[in-house]
Amino acid sequence: MTVYAFGTRIPKIDPSAWIHPAADVTGKVIIGPNVYVGSGAVLRGDFGTIIVGAGSAVEENVTIHARPSGKTIIEENVTIGHAAMLHNCTIHAGALIGMNATVSDYAEIGAGAIVAEGAVVKRKSVIAPQMIAAGIPATEIGPVPEMNAKIANEGASVYADLAKQYPKKLRALAPEEYLTAGSDDADATNE
Secondary structure (H helix, E strand, C coil), X not given: CEEECECCECCEECCCXXXXXXXXXXXXXXXXXXXXXXXXCEEEEEEEEEEECCCCEECCCCEEECCCCCEEEECCCCEECCCCEEECCEECCCCEECCCCEECCCCEECCCCEECCCCEEXXXXXXXXXXXXXXXXXXXXXXXXXXXXXXXXXXXXXXXXXXXXXXXXXXXXXXXXXXXXXXXXXXXXXX
């Protein structure tokens, strides 16, 4: 991982969190226990503050930023899907932000809510707890079904577990380990 201070603004990362080596964390970013931050994620606390609560997942290519003196707050057990963008907003516990979704300035996502893939939650919007929001602009389309809530909770625990596994299992490979000529190895599983 690449971790940068920005002047006196220094990230604080819990030792049990796992940040991919290709992620960038800059400035006043506070990352709690058992957090997973994927490859390509950018958490930039250069003039605002970013807080990521325990057990949350910031998947690959997510961008998180905040306004000057503002905050982006992600509470515990939140999953932020691949390539989502969060800016100066609050995401309450257990919420799920879908892939490529945007949550804009001063928006608030309620506990256990789901923001659908590709949705755009506009500035100052409020999504109620346990509701699904979809569309551009995002609007509430109904309550989160019990099955979806269960899947979202399971997803959060999967990423908390990955935060424990990655330090043990991830390793850079030398070219001789992955360059193969004419490999016909049909077994694609590598456990």
